[in-house]
Amino acid sequence: MTKKKPLAENQMLISILASVISIAVGLLFGFILLLILNPSKAGVGMSAMLTTGFGSLDKFGKVLYQAAPLMLCGLSVGFAFKTGLFNIGASGQYTMGAFFALIGAIVLHLPWWACLLLSCVGGGIWGIFPGLFKALFNVNEVITSIMFNWIGMFLVNLLLANTPIMLASAWGASNSDRTADLNVANPSAIIPKAGLDKLFGNSPWINISVFIAIAVAILMWFILQKTTFGYELKACGLNKEASRYAGINANRNIILSMIIAGALSGLGGGLYYLAGTIQYVLEKSVLGMGFDGIPVALLANSHPIGTIFSSLFISYIKVGGSAMQPNFSSETINIIIAVIIYLAAFALLMRGVIMKLLKKLAGKADKEVSA
Amino acid sequence: MLHITKEFPGIKANDDITLQLKKGEIHALLGENGAGKSTLMSVLFGLYQAEQGEIRKNGKTVHIKDPNEANRLGIGMVHQHFKLVECFTVLDNIILGVEDTKRGFLQYDSARKKVMELSQKYGLRVDPDALISDISVGMQQRVEILKMLYRDNEILIFDEPTAVLTPQEIKELMAIMRGFKEEGKSILFITHKLQEIMAVADRCSVLRKGKYIGTVDIANTTREELSRMMVGREVAFDIQKKSPQVGDVVLSVKDLVVASKAHNNNAVKGVSFEVHAGEIVCISGIEGNGQTELVYGLTGLEPVKSGSITLCGKDITHASIRERSKDGMSHIPEDRHKYGLVLDYTLEQNMVLQRYWEPEFQNHGVIRSQAVRKYAQKLIDKFDVRSGQGPVTIARSMSGGNQQKAIIAREIDKNPQLLVAVQPTRGLDVGAIEYIHQQLIAERDAGRAVLLISLELDEVRSLSDRILVIYEGEIVGDFEKAEMEELGLYMAGAKRQGKEAAK
Numbered sequence: 001m002t003k004k005k006p007l008a009e010n011q012m013l014i015s016i017l018a019s020v021i022s023i024a025v026g027l028l029f030g031f032i033l034l035l036i037l038n039p040s041k042a043g044v045g046m047s048a049m050l051t052t053g054f055g056s057l058d059k060f061g062k063v064l065y066q067a068a069p070l071m072l073c074g075l076s077v078g079f080a081f082k083t084g085l086f087n088i089g090a091s092g093q094y095t096m097g098a099f100f101a102l103i104g105a106i107v108l109h110l111p112w113w114a115c116l117l118l119s120c121v122g123g124g125i126w127g128i129f130p131g132l133f134k135a136l137f138n139v140n141e142v143i144t145s146i147m148f149n150w151i152g153m154f155l156v157n158l159l160l161a162n163t164p165i166m167l168a169s170a171w172g173a174s175n176s177d178r179t180a181d182l183n184v185a186n187p188s189a190i191i192p193k194a195g196l197d198k199l200f201g202n203s204p205w206i207n208i209s210v211f212i213a214i215a216v217a218i219l220m221w222f223i224l225q226k227t228t229f230g231y232e233l234k235a236c237g238l239n240k241e242a243s244r245y246a247g248i249n250a251n252r253n254i255i256l257s258m259i260i261a262g263a264l265s266g267l268g269g270g271l272y273y274l275a276g277t278i279q280y281v282l283e284k285s286v287l288g289m290g291f292d293g294i295p296v297a298l299l300a301n302s303h304p305i306g307t308i309f310s311s312l313f314i315s316y317i318k319v320g321g322s323a324m325q326p327n328f329s330s331e332t333i334n335i336i337i338a339v340i341i342y343l344a345a346f347a348l349l350m351r352g353v354i355m356k357l358l359k360k361l362a363g364k365a366d367k368e369v370s371a
Numbered sequence: 372m373l374h375i376t377k378e379f380p381g382i383k384a385n386d387d388i389t390l391q392l393k394k395g396e397i398h399a400l401l402g403e404n405g406a407g408k409s410t411l412m413s414v415l416f417g418l419y420q421a422e423q424g425e426i427r428k429n430g431k432t433v434h435i436k437d438p439n440e441a442n443r444l445g446i447g448m449v450h451q452h453f454k455l456v457e458c459f460t461v462l463d464n465i466i467l468g469v470e471d472t473k474r475g476f477l478q479y480d481s482a483r484k485k486v487m488e489l490s491q492k493y494g495l496r497v498d499p500d501a502l503i504s505d506i507s508v509g510m511q512q513r514v515e516i517l518k519m520l521y522r523d524n525e526i527l528i529f530d531e532p533t534a535v536l537t538p539q540e541i542k543e544l545m546a547i548m549r550g551f552k553e554e555g556k557s558i559l560f561i562t563h564k565l566q567e568i569m570a571v572a573d574r575c576s577v578l579r580k581g582k583y584i585g586t587v588d589i590a591n592t593t594r595e596e597l598s599r600m601m602v603g604r605e606v607a608f609d610i611q612k613k614s615p616q617v618g619d620v621v622l623s624v625k626d627l628v629v630a631s632k633a634h635n636n637n638a639v640k641g642v643s644f645e646v647h648a649g650e651i652v653c654i655s656g657i658e659g660n661g662q663t664e665l666v667y668g669l670t671g672l673e674p675v676k677s678g679s680i681t682l683c684g685k686d687i688t689h690a691s692i693r694e695r696s697k698d699g700m701s702h703i704p705e706d707r708h709k710y711g712l713v714l715d716y717t718l719e720q721n722m723v724l725q726r727y728w729e730p731e732f733q734n735h736g737v738i739r740s741q742a743v744r745k746y747a748q749k750l751i752d753k754f755d756v757r758s759g760q761g762p763v764t765i766a767r768s769m770s771g772g773n774q775q776k777a778i779i780a781r782e783i784d785k786n787p788q789l790l791v792a793v794q795p796t797r798g799l800d801v802g803a804i805e806y807i808h809q810q811l812i813a814e815r816d817a818g819r820a821v822l823l824i825s826l827e828l829d830e831v832r833s834l835s836d837r838i839l840v841i842y843e844g845e846i847v848g849d850f851e852k853a854e855m856e857e858l859g860l861y862m863a864g865a866k867r868q869g870k871e872a873a874k
Contacts, residue, residue: 226740228733231720238715244672245702245710246724247693 014358018351019299019306023313025350026343030336034328041327048327049320049336061196061203063312063319065275068209069094071311072268073293075220076123076261078302080141082224083257084237089130089145090265091290092152097123097266098273098280099156105189105274106166106180112189116212116270123266124259126152131258135251141258149286157282168279178279190276209271214308216267221304233257265290295341314341384410385421388583390576392526397548397558399568399589401601402578403772403800408561409451411578412528415559416448417441428526439468447519448528451561451798453511455503461510462486462499465518489520493550494543509540516547527551528559533567534798537658537826545571563601563800565594577601602802612812615836618648621820622669622789627678629661629668637676638664640844646789651811651821653835654846655828657862661844662824663705666793669822670702671695672710683788696725699788703778703795705824711778712766719747719762722781754780755806772803779807783814790814793824808834828858842867 027050034042053063073090080087100122104115129148133139160166160179169176171184182190191207200206224230235243236253244250268289273280296314300306317340321333328336384407392398402408413419415426417435425432428444435441441448455464462479465486471478483499490497495513503511512532519527529548533541548558548571560572568575569589577584577600584600623645631638638661646652656662667673669680671692679688682698690698704710712721723732723743732742747762756776758764766774775795782790792811796804811834815821825831831838840848840861847867850858860866 226738227736228727228738229736231727231738235713235716235724239709239713241709242711242713242724244692245670245704247691247696249691249693 014351014354015301015306018354019310021354022299022343022346022350023340025346026340029343030340033336033339037332038328045324045327048323049317052320052323053316055323057199057201058203058205059319059323061200061206063315064210065205065207065277066272066318067312067315068213069268069272069289070292070296070315071210071213071217071307072264072271073290074296074300074307074311075217075293075304076264076268076290076297077293078297078300078304078307079220079224079264080257080261081297081302082237083233083253084240085131085134085141085254085257085261087127087130087145087258087261087265088142088294089126089148089152089290090261090268090293091286091288092145092149093123093126093262093265094269094272094290095149095152095156095287096126096262096269098269099159100266101189101270101274102166102179102280105182106185107163109186110189112191112274115189115274116191116267119266119270119274120263121266123269124263126266127258127260127262128255131255134258135254149290153286160280160282178281179273181279182274182276187276189274191271191274204277205275207275209275212271213268213311216264217304217308220264224304265293268293292341299341317341384581385414386581386583387424388578388581390583391586392557392559393574394557395552395555396573397552397560397571399572399575400559400561400578401563401565401568401575401597403563403580403601403802406578406601406800407581408578409530412448412530412559412561415441416446416528442469442522442524445523445525446528447522447524447526449512449515449519449530449532451530451534453515455511455514457504458502460500460502461497461506461514464503464514465499465521469522486517486521489517493520493547495520495547509536509543512536512540512544524556526557526559528561530561531563531798532560533562533564538828541567565597565801568597569594579603598801601800613816615651615815616649616818617836618818620645621648621683622646622822623681624669625679625681627665627668627680628676629664629673630676631664632673636844638844639668641678642841642844642846643678644839644846644849646820646822648788648820649815649818650836651815651823651834652837652839653823653825653831654839654841655825655831655835655858655862656841658826660841662793662841664844665841666702666705666791666824670700670791696785699786701725701782701785701787701790703782703790703792705793705797707771707774707778712774714765714767716766717762718751718756718758718764718766718769718777719743721766721777722747722750722762725781725785750777750780750784753784754810756780772799775799775807776803779810783810787819789820789822791822791824794826795823796825796827796830804830831858 031046034045052059076090077087097119101115101119104110104118130141130144133144134141164170166179167176168178168180171180191209193207196206232248233253236250240250296311299310321337324333400408414421417437417440466482497513572589576586625643627642628637629639668675687695744762754776757773758769795807838850839846842864848861
């Protein structure tokens with residue numbers, strides 16, 4: 001009989017267990033908060049949050065649809081993190097990606113896949129700047145990327161507002177605060193549904209974007225784990241001096257890593273706005289999707305495959321959250337979601353707790369055996 | 372400490388070890404790298420909990436759960452890698468954790484007074500207002516010692532305190548330790564330098580591979596016996612080597628100038644020398660005389676200000692690190708944690724750190740993991756690199772000696788024309804030192820050029836075919852064979868060859 005590996009040494013299982021427990025704790029705290037805010041409706045609210053996603057095929061379709069951009073923003077943050085960079089600029093890159101994709105769709109009349117490629121280019125360009133500043137002048141990428149979030153957002157708004165053809169008003173609609181409906185402007189730019197809509201009860205949300213995102217996640221895993229490029233990037237992230245000693249061009253890798261991270265976020269923007277269901281609205285605040293990429297990456301411990309699951313989870317909670325209206329205000333719901341995500345990100349802490357617990361248990365078992 | 376056992380995944384670091392420390396003695400703890408010395412002391416200091424065994428102080432059983440508990444019991448420790456807050460001042464670091472406060476405000480004046488008194492009493496010179504990041508390693512160590520004294524500790528643990536010190540500083544430290552002994556304090560002194568034990572310790576306990584070997588009185592023992600106990604076999608102190616078969620010039624350095632990072636002066640001021648195939652040339656000098664910068668300039672870690680470097684006839688003055696590596700330069704770096712290894716990578720990933728891009732290990736950018744595993748296993752076997760889990764061991768979890776062996780394996784197996792070895796045996800035990808010396812000589816005999824940079828005079832004398840003495844960024848002496856005393860004078864700048872001497 002082969003001896004089974006002790007639980008305490010199975011790192012993979014412990015990581016997953018830690019994430020699951022953290023999520024459970026997060027949900028519990030969310031529920032307590034609901035009880036405090038509105039005791040009579042807490043049960044209804046919680047069950048709405050937890051069941052909506054699986055409640056109907058339509059909603060499940062929405063979960064998958066929202067998971068795709070979240071996944072890419074998570075991959076973006078996680079990828080940069082592996083190289084030792086904190087990409088807080090996913091939001092700006094995401095916005096740029098969306099903008100490039102929409103230009104491709106509405107102005108250039110390109111097919112959907114070309115628009116997606118353009119979104120990568122847009123995000124990638126927005127990733128270059130923090131990378132360049134970091135590599136050449138050692139400016140902290142957190143500062144530059146936050147600045148570029150705002151620059152990106154306002155630049156896109158400015159460009160859109162001055163390009164009448166981009167706006168819905170140019171295509172027979174009355175509102176000029178958002179981009180044109182792709183169904184009118186260029187149906188070929190809408191990401192195909194590949195029959196999934198039939199499977200999901202004619203859900204307007206579902207399309208192949210979640211599969212594209214999963215494919216990209218697997219690709220990222222492959223790059224990080226199996227290629228010399230990934231080896232170099234991780235070496236730079238773990239020990240910049242040693243990678244310099246090994247002849248690795250650290251500055252080149254910082255820039256490349258930020259371009260790739262930017263392209264990932266940008267692709268997320270493309271996937272979100274090329275579904276044909278949501279139009280880009282000219283707002284005065286930075287898009288939250290990019291920031292949601294941070295907990296997605298944290299929850300997955302920056303592991304690309306883990307990102308697939310963490311983004312699905314956060315998307316699920318968000319879809320469930322929006323179903324809590326009107327019993328709870330949208331602000332309350334956002335707080336609850338934030339609490340759940342925040343505690344869910346405690347996975348690392350939880351990991352330590354589990355390890356300690358397992359050791360104690362193992363110690364007891366040993367004593368019993370020896371006694 | 373009675374019957375202490377401590378296990379880590381894959382390794383039994385301490386196996387039934389008993390150690391007794393008397394009041395007012397200096398007790399040395401001797402063992403190879405990875406023998407479990409540091410682990411045992413960490414158990415005593417409360418950083419680790421032992422699975423078995425008990426600790427008694429003055430006859431009473433004590434449970435040391437954490438370092439605070441150890442402190443209350445009067446046990447203090449100077450770690451091998453100092454635990455200081457870099458951006459705090461010396462005084463801040465000393466009082467950290469035992470701050471004296473009045474209504475929430477720090478009482479700096481009384482603390483300063485006490486620190487200065489202690490500093491004067493034991494001759495521990497420190498500047499209380501200097502930042503840790505600005506002071507020398509030696510002074511950092513004095514801060515660590517003052518930390519223990521400030522807490523009125525009676526049992527002082529020194530974990531390899533001399534590994535980072537210059538010979539002068541070591542001498543000072545020994546005197547300080549003797550002073551503590553006279554005060555009635557007990558000292559546990561972890562080291563693997565035999566001459567230090569012979570010089571300062573009263574008794575010595577020896578560990579080998581996690582097991583307790585024995586305790587001896589220093590008065591009744593010899594260096595040879597101690598090393599036999601530690602390694603488990605006879606160790607050759609004097610290295611046998613054939614006379615060198617000197618070949619063509621491999622490395623030629625002309626008027627090399629390298630800027631200093633610390634100050635505005637140049638650290639290397641117009642150095643010229645040559646290294647031939649089949650010889651070991653040693654650059655010897657007191658720490659901080661430009662050796663580090665010279666190596667950085669040679670290996671490409673820092674840009675060269677002026678002058679030229681030629682490797683096998685090719686000008687590499689401004690070549691990238693990768694190009695130098697391709698042209699046949701191997702570099703065993705001074706700081707193995709900072710440069711030599713990616714500590715969170717596995718052993719096998721570290722083994723290909725310089726070569727992962729070669730066709731042998733990658734195919735169109737995809738790493739051939741089978742080939743890497745096989746290669747790493749080959750090096751592990753060939754160079755006897757010991758670790759908990761073989762090729763997949765995380766480098767951080769390996770002992771210092773085995774980390775160094777891994778680096779040496781990697782650099783030697785690259786088949787370099789020139790091997791630049793900087794302090795290759797720093798912090799290692801005699802067994803590992805002997806092994807590394809043999810490897811360097813084998814490289815020489817295989818017709819490679821070896822440039823050794825070392826602070827250890829013993830090492831310089833026994834290995835080198837030619838000795839260059841560096842003083843304040845200049846080469847002041849070039850010897851085939853030299854007397855120790857003579858070398859010392861050159862190193863201290865009291866004598867120099869060439870133009871000055873001719874005057």
